[in-house]
Amino acid sequence: MPVLVMKFGGTSVANLDRIRRAAKRVGVEVAKGYDVIVIVSAMSGKTNELVGWVGETSPMYDAREYDAVVSSGENVTAGLMALTLQEMDIPARSWQGWQVPLKTNSAHGQARIEEIPPENIMTKFAEGMKVAVVAGFQGISPEGRITTLGRGGSDTTAVAFAAAFDAERCDIYTDVDGVYTTDPRICPKARKLEKIAFEEMLELASLGAKVLQTRSVELAMRYNVKLRVLSSFEEQSDTAGTLICAEEDIMESNVVNGIAASREEAKMTLVTIVDKPGVAASIFGPLSEAGVNVDMIIQNVSEEGVTDMTFSCPIDQVKRAEKALNDARTAGTIGFDELTVDTEVCKVSAVGIGMRSQSGVAAKMFKVLSDEGINIKVIATSEIKISVLIERKYMELAVQALHDAFELEKA
Amino acid sequence: MPVLVMKFGGTSVANLDRIRRAAKRVGVEVAKGYDVIVIVSAMSGKTNELVGWVGETSPMYDAREYDAVVSSGENVTAGLMALTLQEMDIPARSWQGWQVPLKTNSAHGQARIEEIPPENIMTKFAEGMKVAVVAGFQGISPEGRITTLGRGGSDTTAVAFAAAFDAERCDIYTDVDGVYTTDPRICPKARKLEKIAFEEMLELASLGAKVLQTRSVELAMRYNVKLRVLSSFEEQSDTAGTLICAEEDIMESNVVNGIAASREEAKMTLVTIVDKPGVAASIFGPLSEAGVNVDMIIQNVSEEGVTDMTFSCPIDQVKRAEKALNDARTAGTIGFDELTVDTEVCKVSAVGIGMRSQSGVAAKMFKVLSDEGINIKVIATSEIKISVLIERKYMELAVQALHDAFELEKA
Numbered sequence: 001m002p003v004l005v006m007k008f009g010g011t012s013v014a015n016l017d018r019i020r021r022a023a024k025r026v027g028v029e030v031a032k033g034y035d036v037i038v039i040v041s042a043m044s045g046k047t048n049e050l051v052g053w054v055g056e057t058s059p060m061y062d063a064r065e066y067d068a069v070v071s072s073g074e075n076v077t078a079g080l081m082a083l084t085l086q087e088m089d090i091p092a093r094s095w096q097g098w099q100v101p102l103k104t105n106s107a108h109g110q111a112r113i114e115e116i117p118p119e120n121i122m123t124k125f126a127e128g129m130k131v132a133v134v135a136g137f138q139g140i141s142p143e144g145r146i147t148t149l150g151r152g153g154s155d156t157t158a159v160a161f162a163a164a165f166d167a168e169r170c171d172i173y174t175d176v177d178g179v180y181t182t183d184p185r186i187c188p189k190a191r192k193l194e195k196i197a198f199e200e201m202l203e204l205a206s207l208g209a210k211v212l213q214t215r216s217v218e219l220a221m222r223y224n225v226k227l228r229v230l231s232s233f234e235e236q237s238d239t240a241g242t243l244i245c246a247e248e249d250i251m252e253s254n255v256v257n258g259i260a261a262s263r264e265e266a267k268m269t270l271v272t273i274v275d276k277p278g279v280a281a282s283i284f285g286p287l288s289e290a291g292v293n294v295d296m297i298i299q300n301v302s303e304e305g306v307t308d309m310t311f312s313c314p315i316d317q318v319k320r321a322e323k324a325l326n327d328a329r330t331a332g333t334i335g336f337d338e339l340t341v342d343t344e345v346c347k348v349s350a351v352g353i354g355m356r357s358q359s360g361v362a363a364k365m366f367k368v369l370s371d372e373g374i375n376i377k378v379i380a381t382s383e384i385k386i387s388v389l390i391e392r393k394y395m396e397l398a399v400q401a402l403h404d405a406f407e408l409e410k411a
Numbered sequence: 412m413p414v415l416v417m418k419f420g421g422t423s424v425a426n427l428d429r430i431r432r433a434a435k436r437v438g439v440e441v442a443k444g445y446d447v448i449v450i451v452s453a454m455s456g457k458t459n460e461l462v463g464w465v466g467e468t469s470p471m472y473d474a475r476e477y478d479a480v481v482s483s484g485e486n487v488t489a490g491l492m493a494l495t496l497q498e499m500d501i502p503a504r505s506w507q508g509w510q511v512p513l514k515t516n517s518a519h520g521q522a523r524i525e526e527i528p529p530e531n532i533m534t535k536f537a538e539g540m541k542v543a544v545v546a547g548f549q550g551i552s553p554e555g556r557i558t559t560l561g562r563g564g565s566d567t568t569a570v571a572f573a574a575a576f577d578a579e580r581c582d583i584y585t586d587v588d589g590v591y592t593t594d595p596r597i598c599p600k601a602r603k604l605e606k607i608a609f610e611e612m613l614e615l616a617s618l619g620a621k622v623l624q625t626r627s628v629e630l631a632m633r634y635n636v637k638l639r640v641l642s643s644f645e646e647q648s649d650t651a652g653t654l655i656c657a658e659e660d661i662m663e664s665n666v667v668n669g670i671a672a673s674r675e676e677a678k679m680t681l682v683t684i685v686d687k688p689g690v691a692a693s694i695f696g697p698l699s700e701a702g703v704n705v706d707m708i709i710q711n712v713s714e715e716g717v718t719d720m721t722f723s724c725p726i727d728q729v730k731r732a733e734k735a736l737n738d739a740r741t742a743g744t745i746g747f748d749e750l751t752v753d754t755e756v757c758k759v760s761a762v763g764i765g766m767r768s769q770s771g772v773a774a775k776m777f778k779v780l781s782d783e784g785i786n787i788k789v790i791a792t793s794e795i796k797i798s799v800l801i802e803r804k805y806m807e808l809a810v811q812a813l814h815d816a817f818e819l820e821k822a
Contacts, residue, residue, distance in 0.1 A: 080476075083469040083477075093475070098509070
C-alpha cells in the first residue's frame, strides 16, 4: 500500500470535536487505499502551559527534564486520535517517540533526528493496521532519555516519517489554508501561493512565517518529499493549500515572492572587544554551546585594534546568551567593556528566487523603508533574501509598504 | 546509603508551589543521608480530565490507548519535581515507568507489577544522584506498550519500589494526616489512628477509605514494607501520620477499628437463571475477562431449578458488565430472563482484627441499622469485616450511627 503522512497541528486537534474532524479526513485517505501515518501535535495551548511551568520552576532548566515534561502533550493527542479512529472502525494505534523508535541525538530541546527504523510500524501495517498515530515533536536519545525537536518540531517529525517510509506525500494540516506572500494578519492584501520553491519556503520559515518549522522544509528538500500545507478547517480536496516543491516545478516566479516578519528578535552588542584573529570564534563558540541561535552578525570597522560586535538572536534566548558571554568573560576567554541588549527590534525580509537573476532588489527595499522613515539597524543578505533589523514598532508598516512596492498581491 | 521512598499524591503536587513544598520535605530526608526515591502522582484533577476525554472519545475504549493517554500527567509532575530539586542543588532526575523499567503484565488499565530491576537507578545513586523522581501509576508491558496500575496506582508504585530497593520506609504523603476510624467528612467524631494492622488497612482500603490503593497495602504486607501515611501540609516529623504495620506491633486493638463507606457501587441482578453446577463460572468468567471487579455476590435459594444471582461492582463498570453478560447470553453460554441494575446503592463496612475473637459484632451492626430504619440489601462478611449494601441516601447516617455504636471516638 502507498503510505501517506498527515500532520495535524495544535489548533487542528484543540479539542475532541476537532480531533474527530481530523480523524474524518484521515478516514477519507484510508478509503482511498493509503496506509496513513498521522503525526499529531499537542492540543493548542498545552505545550505553552508546560513550557511555562518549566520556566517558572527553573529559569536555567535542565533540558533533559524540560523534554520529559513538554513532550507529554503529544502523547495525549496521539492516544485520543487512535481511539477516535477506532471508533470509526479504522484499525489504529498510537506510538510515542521512544516506541517507534524515533532516534535522535542528545541535543535536548533541539534534538536532531538520526534514524526512524520503519520495521515496527510496517509490521503493523502488514498485519492490517491502517493508521499509525505518532506523537510528534519527540524522540529518544542514545541514553534512553526523551528528547524534543524544538518548537514546531512536529512538522519535522512528519517530513522525517515521509522520508523514512517513502510516503507519496506529506500533508501538513494547520489553521491557515496555505503559504501566503506575507502574514495576512499584518497585510490584508496578502495572497495565497499555489506553489512555492523549497528554498523560498526555507527562507520564509526561518524568517518567522510560522507556517512550518524550518528544519521540516530542509528535510523535505533534502529527501524531495512532496510537502503540502493546507487548512483542516476547509473542504478536503487534492489541490487545496500550497504545494512546496522543487524550483523546476514552478514555471514562472516573481522577483520577490514573500515578505516575512519576525517579532521576537533581540539585538546584542559587545562593546569594545579586541579585534584579533579568533575573536569571533571565542564569542560565538560559547553562545553555540549554550544553545543560542545567533542569526545576523555585524562587526564594526576596527579602530586602534578594538571594535564592537553586534548580533541578533531570538528574544527568549537573551538571558542564556548574557550568561554565556559573562561566564566567558569571567573565565578570561573573551574581553569586552559592556554588553548592550536591545529587545525592541524585529526582522523583516524579502524573499524570492528571482533575485538571483535580477539586481536592484536590495536598493528598492532600502528606499521603500527610508521613504517610510524607518531606520535600518542591521542588514543581512543571501542569494534569495534580504533581511533587515528595524525597530519593532515599524514592523507592520514595513511589511505593508514592501508588499505594495513589490506588487505581491498580483499573481 | 539507606533508601527511603516518598510518595506525593495529586493534591501534594497540585501546583508549582506545592511541588516546591514537597521538594523541601525530600530535601530534609536527603540531608539525613538517605538516597530518596520520590514517586509522584499527576497534579490533582489532571488524570480525571484525561480519563474524561478518553471516555468521551470512546465509551468502550481500547485500554492500551487509555493507558497511553492517562499516564501522561505523572510524567509532567516527575519532570517538574526533578527540576525543583535541582534548583535546590540536589542532584535529581526523573524516570518514566518504561525508563526504570517498571515491568508489568499486559492487563492494561489494571496492570500488575512483575519486576522492578533496581540496576539503572542504583547506578545513578552510586554516581552521586540523590533523588530518583519516578512517575507513579505507570509501567511497561512485555509488548512495549505503556500500562497503568489502576486508579491510585501510584501508592502501589511506591510500595513496589520500597520492596525492590529494600527501603527503610515508604512514606505516603497525601492531603489527610493519617488513617481515620472513618471518613471525617462524613463523621466529625472520626479519630486518627496511630497504628493500624495491614489486614485492617487492607479491608479499609478496599472498602472505599480512599487513603491508599488496596494493592499497595497487599504488597506492603507481603514484603513487610513499613508504610506510613501522612499529610504533606503539616509539620514534618518522624512520628506524624499513621503507621501501617504487622498485627504483632499493635498492643491492643478495639473490636471494630474503622467504618468504611463506598459510594460508587452498583447492584446487578440476573433474574431467573438455571441453577446447575458451573452456572456461577459461566456468569463470572465473562465478567472477569471484561475487567469487571465483582465484589459481593448472593445467590437466592433455588426454586424449581431456577434462581436469581445478585452481585455488586463499581458503578463505572456497569456498562461493561452489561455488555459482557448480554454478549454471553447472545453466545448462548448463559441464560437469564432479565438483568436489573440498581445504581442507587452504597456499601458500608465495619472492620477490626478484634472481631476474630469476639462474637456478636454482626448482630450489633444489623440492629444499629435497623434502629435507623435502614434496609440491608446484601451482606458480606470476612474474618475481620462485615459489609452491607444499602440505599445510597442512608450512607452518612449509617456511618455515623455505627461509629457511635462501636465507640470509635475513644482510643
